[in-house]
Amino acid sequence: MNASEFRRRGKEMVDYMANYMEGIEGRQVYPDVEPGYLRPLIPAAAPQEPDTFEDIINDVEKIIMPGAASPACTELETVMMDWLGKMLELPKAFLNEKAGEGGGVIQGSASEATLVALLAARTKVIHRLQAASPELTQAAIMEKLVAYSSDQMVATLGTTTCCSFDNLLEVGPICNKEDIWLHVDAAYAGSAFICPEFRHLLNGVEFADSFNFNPHKWLLVNFDCSAMWVKKRTDLTGAFRLDPTYLKHSHQDSGLITDYRHWQIPLGRRFRSLKMWFVFRMYGVKGLQAYIRKHVQLSHEFESLVRQDPRFEICVEVILGLVCFRLKGSNKVNEALLQRINSAKKIHLVPCHLRDKFVLRFAICSRTVESAHVQRAWEHIKELAADVLRAERE
Numbered sequence: 001m002n003a004s005e006f007r008r009r010g011k012e013m014v015d016y017m018a019n020y021m022e023g024i025e026g027r028q029v030y031p032d033v034e035p036g037y038l039r040p041l042i043p044a045a046a047p048q049e050p051d052t053f054e055d056i057i058n059d060v061e062k063i064i065m066p067g068a069a070s071p072a073c074t075e076l077e078t079v080m081m082d083w084l085g086k087m088l089e090l091p092k093a094f095l096n097e098k099a100g101e102g103g104g105v106i107q108g109s110a111s112e113a114t115l116v117a118l119l120a121a122r123t124k125v126i127h128r129l130q131a132a133s134p135e136l137t138q139a140a141i142m143e144k145l146v147a148y149s150s151d152q153m154v155a156t157l158g159t160t161t162c163c164s165f166d167n168l169l170e171v172g173p174i175c176n177k178e179d180i181w182l183h184v185d186a187a188y189a190g191s192a193f194i195c196p197e198f199r200h201l202l203n204g205v206e207f208a209d210s211f212n213f214n215p216h217k218w219l220l221v222n223f224d225c226s227a228m229w230v231k232k233r234t235d236l237t238g239a240f241r242l243d244p245t246y247l248k249h250s251h252q253d254s255g256l257i258t259d260y261r262h263w264q265i266p267l268g269r270r271f272r273s274l275k276m277w278f279v280f281r282m283y284g285v286k287g288l289q290a291y292i293r294k295h296v297q298l299s300h301e302f303e304s305l306v307r308q309d310p311r312f313e314i315c316v317e318v319i320l321g322l323v324c325f326r327l328k329g330s331n332k333v334n335e336a337l338l339q340r341i342n343s344a345k346k347i348h349l350v351p352c353h354l355r356d357k358f359v360l361r362f363a364i365c366s367r368t369v370e371s372a373h374v375q376r377a378w379e380h381i382k383e384l385a386a387d388v389l390r391a392e393r394e
Contacts, residue, residue: 001053001282009053016057033067038075044097046083051281064274077106077273078258084215084227084276087194087285091206094229096258104229105236105263106272110187113212113228114154116236116264118147121181121209123239148180155182155208157201158189161352162315162359163322165189165201172207184208187226191218192296192320195289201319209235218295218321219288220367221279225272237262295321295364298374302362305378311385315354321364324354327385331358333392340384347377 001009041063064072081104082095096103107113122145129141152159155166168184175182184205190213192198205211212228215221230236241262261267283291303318306325315324326334335358338351349360362377 012057031067031071033071035071036075037067038063038072039079039097042076042079044082045086046280047284048286050284050287053282056278056281073269073271073273074258074260076271076277077260078103080273080276080280081105081227081229083280085229087288088190088202089193089199090211090229093206093231094211096233101233102229102231103233103258104227105260106269106276107212107226107228107264108224109226110185110212110214112265113210113226114183114185116228116240117154117181117183117210117212117230120230120235120239121147121183124181124235127238153185155184157184157186158192158320160188162324162354162361163189163320164316165319168202168204168207170204172204176207181210182208184211186211186213188214188217188322189320190227191215191288192292194219194285195292198292198320215276215279218292218365219279220283220291221275225276233258233263236264240264291367295369298364298369298371299323299362301371302364302374302378305375309382311389315357315359323362324352324359325362326357326359327388331356333388334358334360336391337381337385337388340388341381344380344384346380 064076066072067075078096082097085095085104092100094102094104107116122142125145126138126141129136130138150156150166152161152166155168155171157165157168159165172182174180186193186202189201193202193213208231210228210230212226214226216223216225237259260269280288299318299321302323303314303325306312306314306323311327312325313328315326318324327337334351338349338358338360341347341349341360349362352359352361364374366373
């Protein structure tokens with residue numbers, strides 16, 4: 001969608017909302033639809049090719065609005081999380097369809113998802129130990145609980161610093177054997193797993209109890225949208241269930257609906273699955289895959305440019321859209337280079353430390369980035385590097 005079409009569609013959406021407000025008194029306060037109405041109206045998987053904007057808007061009125069107050073918000077999220085799980089080829093145990101025990105939920109961030117997993121794991125262990133030893137108090141159990149983590153927090157696929165990957169095929173069986181909850185965080189890298197050539201990076205997720213990544217980082221969905229799946233949704237509801245009188249409803253014990261307030265820390269939530277629905281349909285799976293592949297290609301282009309300059313070194317293997325590099329030499333000279341780069345305000349880099357080395361990180365992340373931008377950025381970096389090295393000699 002170019003700028004001209006965006007303006008046109010934006011005006012159409014304003015008209016749609018204005019018409020809705022003008023005619024709101026003619027709409028029912030409470031919907032006629034029953035729980036479970038939405039899934040049969042939507043395909044079981046995301047489209048491979050893009051849909052038209054007109055088709056999507058027509059479906060909003062035809063499919064979403066009849067249950068807009070409830071239950072469309074919940075049911076579309078359930079279906080979208082299954083769509084996304086299938087795009088990743090997640091094990092079926094994580095999906096919600098066909099009355100499975102697992103399912104997906106949209107959290108606000110990967111940090112929030114990690115906290116939710118930690119609290120659910122703690123509650124599960126406390127209940128298990130109390131069932132085995134009723135004489136133990138919760139306080140006695142709590143003071144002995146242990147959480148294992150690396151210096152990157154949890155089991156991670158695509159670490160923040162350098163996009164490295166933990167080996168789930170080694171960690172997973174140990175956690176399963178010792179009955180340890182395994183939470184896997186792929187906040188950035190998870191989007192790439194929709195491409196078959198990168199799916200192997202997710203191998204071992206079948207050993208996890210929960211898995212999370214952020215479509216708002218690299219899958220063209222606006223913030224906030226952090227996708228989290230669990231193998232057993234009762235592990236979440238057991239930790240977060242809250243049923244005051246004013247939140248009870250006639251369908252809550254029917255087994256037909258999902259109450260996402262029991263899957264998260266806050267009670268309220270936004271209609272975040274609607275933007276997923278738009279993005280998945282506007283691009284199609286093939287369009288999203290092409291977007292990821294283009295970014296990976298551009299990162300390797302930048303890597304190649306760096307390797308051609310003997311003054312620089314690549315610090316870790318380039319797997320996805322992040323390149324970690326530095327000038328050969330001291331941390332001080334690299335700190336000076338970063339200061340010049342960011343002070344010039346033409347590009348912006350964020351550093352990290354790898355094995356006591358100060359490292360620069362070049363991330364391909366803009367929707368509109370092209371090869372020309374990468375080439376221009378590298379020329380800019382080279383010029384500033386020459387200035388820094390000249391100043392050091394003087």
